Amino acid sequence: MDDELKLAKENDRGIRAETLLKDDLIVEAFATLKENYQKEIFKTKLNDDEGRKHLWLSYNTIEKVEKHLQEVMLTGKLANEQINNKKF
16 A cells, blocks of 8 residues: 555656646746856856856756656656556
8 A cells, every 4th residue: 555655646746747847937947047047157257266156056956956857757657657557
């Protein structure tokens, strides 16, 4: 029963993550933020290491959030496959 509950939760989280990743507003927000951070990095002055570091961290945080959501989505799909292949 615990395995069934865990799989159901993973499946639910995967569905929610996929919904977020397909949401036009989220897609736009990620793309806009990454584009803005890229542009700003190239505008920094030669000696502005701290500014570049901050922008790089911000850009990479967006990528990590996207990748986390993708991992949750894929885990959910695998959980769904396990649910469908199990006979209860």
